[in-house]
Amino acid sequence: MPDLLLELFSEEIPARMQARAADDLRRLVTGRLVDAGLLYEGAKAFVTPRRLALSVHGLPARQADVHEEKKGPRVGAPEAAIAGFVKAAGLKSIGEARVQADKKGDFYVAVIEKPGRPAIEVIGEILPDVIGNFSWPKSMRWGTRSKEPGALNWVRPLHSILATFGPETEEPDIVPFKIDGIAAGNVTRGHRFMAPDRIAVRRLADYMQKLDRAKVVLDPERRRDIILAEAKNLAFAQGLELIEDDGLLAEVAGLVEWPVVLTGSFDPGFLHIPPEMIRATIRNNQKCFVLRDPAHAKLADKFILVANIEAEDGGKAILAGNEHVIRARLADAKFFYETDAKTPLEARLEKFKDIVFHEKLGTQWERIERIERLAAELAPLVGADVEKARRAARLCKADLLTEAVGEFPELQGVMGKYYAEEQGEDEAVAHAIEDHYKPQGPDDFVPSEPVSVAVALADKIDTLAGFWAVGEKPTGSKDPFALRRAALGAIRVILDNELRLRLIPLLVDHFGVIAGLDLAIHATATHTQTRKMDHRVKPGDDSRGVDDLLVFLADRLKVQLREQGARHDLVDAVFALEGQDDLVLIVRRVEALGKFLDTEDGKNLLAGYKRATSIIRIEEKRDDRAYKGAPDPKLYELTEEETLAREIQLAKEIAARAIEMEDFEAAMRPMARLRHSVDAFFDKVTVNVEDRGLRENRLRLLNEIRAATRAVADFSRIEG
Amino acid sequence: MNDDLPRHMRPDRSFQGLILALQRYWADWGCVILQPYDMEVGAGTFHPATTLRSLGPRPWNAAYVQPSRRPKDGRYGENPNRLQHYYQLQVILKPSPDDLQELYLQSLRAIGIDPKLHDIRFVEDDWESPTLGAWGLGWECWCDGMEVSQFTYFQQVAGFECAPVSGELTYGLERLAMYVQGVENVFELNFNGREGEEKVTYGDIFLQAEQEYSRHNFEYADTDMLFAQFKMAESACRKYLEAGWKPLPYPPQHAEGGEEVGNRGRHLMVLPAYDQCIKASHIFNLLDARGVISVTERQSYILRVRELAKACGEAWLATEGGGA
Known part of the structure; x- marks a missing residue:
């Protein structure tokens, strides 16, 4: 039975879009094949930075013939009925219909024979249609044709299409179609630098083999496996451990057609920079892996890089270049870290008066004041020292204004902790600065130190109450302020720590704080700022907000309990009781x-x-x-x-x-x-x-x- | 790379040699080699040879060096990699040639970067300029982990679809030079390729400027003046645009409701208007560096500049250069 091979050869496809595109291509093409009556045995899609490929095997050579019998009116029925039947069945005259008999007498039957079409013809119609309507997260036009209406949109310029169809034993045919000036053929190219010449291809087996010889690993999973195995080997050979990173691995596998794994090093002097910062620098900017020294459980002064080429000098120049860049980046990071550490965290707070958190919720300064107040309220309820909770809340956002967090937003909290330690803050305060953002997701760590718990909860409750008070609740799939995550985070902090809190009085109180914020503190805002009183929440309209927020929290809790296997009717039975806020x-x-x-x-x-x-x-x-x-x-x-x-x-x-x-x-x-x-x-x-x-x-x-x-x-x- | 070049002209020894090699390469390919635009801009894209010329149907191939000012990126000359004033080499090709990636790689060969020895990568980087109302898709081009260029297929500029699409290449010249010269600190770049007493470094030329402008940008730039200048540039831009429209010889056409439509024939003064748009954009960058624009206001300033850019784009399309 014949197989179909398709390759769409383009300029570099963004790594993050590759897996989805391969999946879409397989789904769309096979779906259309099935709709056309072309059932297949199996299909597999592949993707590299420069090509999207699909193999469908075990297709029929042609569609099945269709034999259809259509029952018509009785013999002797009114003329209009007969004429209608002739038209509907596509006959030339009623003479072409057969006459059959049943108990009630004779009636007409139209026999329609539709011969199946050759599969290659049908595929030649399906493919341009799928390609022409393919949906990328972002697509573009290019070249001379881009000025024509209806020009092909693709993720990056599409250069050639390979499409062959035929049984294993014979020379396959090229599927005859053309889209946007590109005619399908049987030719592709190998690695951009190592094997750029044209390669004629018959079917999947020789396609993969020839690509392999032309320094292209077609299967993304194989590229991933190669990278992971070699990275671990290289690490092991140096007595180190690879810090695994699935996201980075997938991305790197999407940046190369021929992975070549190398290891480089940097000046150990940089190791006094916080390890998270080193990792972020090397990971985000350079897409390299970092290594751990198992003896000290600390970061090693080495990194793993994945190149896309077997360089003629064995990778010396590539390594030297990457080490140069990493050195420069780490020098930057060190500069940020040391500069940041010169300014005490509280000295940064003044700037928050100029930074709007949300137009209806005032400045970051106001937000911090609210969090501080709430953390102090919560402290005795969660067994935390009030002054430490207050201090931690006051400083918890200060690192947002540091160079380090400006450069690596994902290090918010982490950098704050290091700077707090540097300036001699209490350990509990430093930890709370880092941990108050947690938990961020279902697998994230839930803070348990009392000061961290107080600030984490205060931050989340302030966010929830704030956005509820100004009517910015999540709707459907829209949750721009990540309020569902905040709610789930608050719930997990409460449950994991078995905090006995009555939420209603707490929320009523905090809604009041939000509504009644003393506007005088805005006077410090710069002259460029104007804010109107009527944008703000008015006191007194908050009881509905509290109830509504409580229902939202209850819903989140329900989802959580159900996911843990609790019966939904039991959850409902408890929530149906009034005043459940613990x-x-x-x-x-x-x-x-x-x-x-x-x-x-x-x-x-x-x-x-x-x-x-x-x-x-x-x-x-x-x-x-x-x-x-x-x-x-x-x-x-x-x-x-x-x-x-x-x-x-x-x-x-x-x-x-x-x-x-x-x-x-x-x-x-x-x-x-x-x-x-x-x-x-x-x-x-x-x-x-x-x-x-x-x-x-x-x-x-x-x-x-x-x-x-x-x-x-x-x-x-x-x-x- | 041209091996018969004298040592002091070689792109791997001389900053100016690198610039000359790239200009030569693109001139040889068929670009007009322009000189920098004589105004302060944040990037080579602001040059009318890119912003305006990328609009409309006429083919256009140009390359030029553009000094670029990013007031916020100043570090008082203390950071080895950051500058508030640096050079970009900008190439704009309309329509984008089918072999643009290959042309780009050839240009790297022309400055001594051999893709068989180095790891050249095209890493997703979608480009968007909120102030210009422009966006495109493309990559950062990496050489051994270093971003050395931006590669963009313009899809929209000044709010208008690009038809046809232009390809834009932007080389970060200092970075590239640091890489080929093997230098860790930008101020140590050999500028003229000479050695000993004749050698002039990047620092000899620009270190003092970096220190002075950082002081200016962060501490002393006169914000009252800048606020006023922003308004002046904005209103001048609008004034020139308004004055530049030349009505068609036939009477104004009216829509059903009686509103006047479609008698904006040719535009005769878009370039001077666009200069004011560039000015407003740079003044905004200075105000931003001084930290006197709040987060919410920032958005509205960007919108105001974008409105100017859009109006200029519209006017450009009604000029000869815009294909009208």
Whole structure:
């Protein structure tokens, strides 16, 4: 069966777009093949900086013939019906239709035979269409044709197209098509510098082989493997360890067609620069890997670089050049680091008065003041020293104005920690400066030192409350201020540290701070700044904001709990209770509920609850009113009523004490034991009696069960 | 590289030799070799030979050195790699030739960089100039890990689609020279290729200037004057643009609502107007370096310059050079 080979040969494709493009090409072409009735056995796409390739094997040589029978009107049907049928079936006259008989008589049948077309013809239509409509994250026009409307858009100029089709045993054909002046052929080129000549290609096997000889490794995974293996070998040979970096590895594999791994070194004198800064310098600017000395678990004065060429001098010039650049970059980094360290962090703060954080939320200075205030509030609640929390909050953003962070924004916090240590700040303060941004993602570290916890939480809560107060909530996929991440971060800081915090008073207070900011402090802004009072939040309109933010936090927590495997209905059952703003307690309730419902007691509790409440729900709905309030003991007629009432009372008392101890299982256990009395009640007592007073009292008695269980959760939300 | 060159003219020994070699290469290819534009600009792209000439259908191939001023990048001459004034060599080819990458690599050979010995790479770098309302796609060109040039296919300039697209090459001359001369500090570059007493270094010529301009840019530039000058340049640009439109000989056409449309025939004064746009842009850079423009205002200043650039682009397209 024939195979298709396609190669789109262009100028250098950005590394970050390569994998997606290969995947899209495979998906689009194979999808169209299947739509055209050309089923295939397998397909694989490849990509290098200069080529996007696709192999589809096991295709049929032609489409299947189509035999179709269309049933028409009866013989003798009105003329219009027959004419319509002739037209719809594409016949010349009704004489071309066959006549068939069934029980009701004779009718016309049109037999349509569509012969399948040769696959190569169909492919010749599909490929230009896929190429012409291919979507890159950013694409461009080029050359003379760029002035014509409808010129081809590609990621960078497209130079040639290779497209062959044919069975393994024969010389394949070139798929006949042309797009934007480029005709498909069977020719490609090798490595830009080592083998730039034209290469004629038949099919995938010889394509890969010839490319390999022409110094091109077609498969990105193989390039990755080669780089990783050689980098580790080189590191090992020097008694060092490679600091692995998957993102960098993928990027580097997308920058070369023929990876040549080399190792270079830099002046060990640079090693007194913070290691994160060295790594960022070497990684971001030079796309090189750094190495670790396992003996000291410290960065080594070596790096690994991946070149795209086997140079004639064995890489001497390349190495010398890269070492030169890295030396210059590290000299820059050292200069930044040393210059930064000369200015105390607090001396930088004044500048924040001129820097707007967000037009409706004032300056960075104001933001820091809010964080400081909140961190001080939180400190005693999380076991942190108030003065240290205050200090850390005050300094936590100061490194944003350093040269080092200007150069490497991802080092925010990290540099602040080093500068804080340099100027002799307390360790806890220095750590909090680094850690207050954390956690950034699901795998990130969650701060646990009390001062760090206070500042991390203050920063996140201020961000959330601030943007909520000015109505900049995330919508759909839009979350420009990364508020979902902030919320999840806050939740994880609270849960991982088991912080018992009542969020409602905390948020109400902080919304007030945001709304009531003393505008006098703006007076220090430069003359070029004008800000209007009416842009700001007005005091008093914040209660809805607090509720709304709490719902958002609850939603994030729900997602988190569900991802950890908690049943969504149990999560809902707990959130349905009012005033739940202690996240740790919420989680404990969900956990206790889950555990308890798995036991025999739990099943009894749920069964008893359902039996008792289903009737109230029905009656409430019918009467359109709620049955609440204590039942009147004087109206009890039967012992089963009295027993149930007594047991509910007992269960409530035990539960109340257990809830106080936050032992939710102990709270549920006595409620489970009600099952027996509930069953006895329903065996003997009729609820819907004529006497309205009696009926209401019995419904109220049952409602007591509902009310009692709400101490733990809203059981009506629980399924099963 | 030309081996018969005298030692002091060789691009790997002389800064001026490097410039001359590149100019010679592009002249030989078919570019007009222009001299620098006689105004302060942030990059070679601001030269009207690029900004304006890249608009419209007429073919255009030019190369020139452009002294570029980035007031914020000054380091008082203390940083071996950063300057507030440096040289770019700019090549603009319209339409972009199909073998532009090959032409570029040949130009590297012309200054002694052999791609079989060095690791030349094209690394994604999309170019955008918010002040010029321009963007393009291309790469940073790396030589052994050092960025030595920018390579861009202009897609839009002054808010107008480029039709056809131009290819722009920008060589960072000091970097390139430091690389081929094997020098770690820009001020130690050999400028004239001579040795001993005859040798003139980059520092001999520019170190004092770097110190003085850094002082000026960061500490003393008269901000009141600059704020006023920005406004003056902005309004002069608009005034010249307005005055330059020459109505068509036929009466104004009217849209359905009666609003006047489409009687802006030719433009007769875009180049002087564009000078004021360049001026406004440089003044903004100075104010920015002085730190007197807040983050939010920054955006609005950039927008104001962009509006001027767009209006100039529109006017240019109504001139002979713009293909009207």
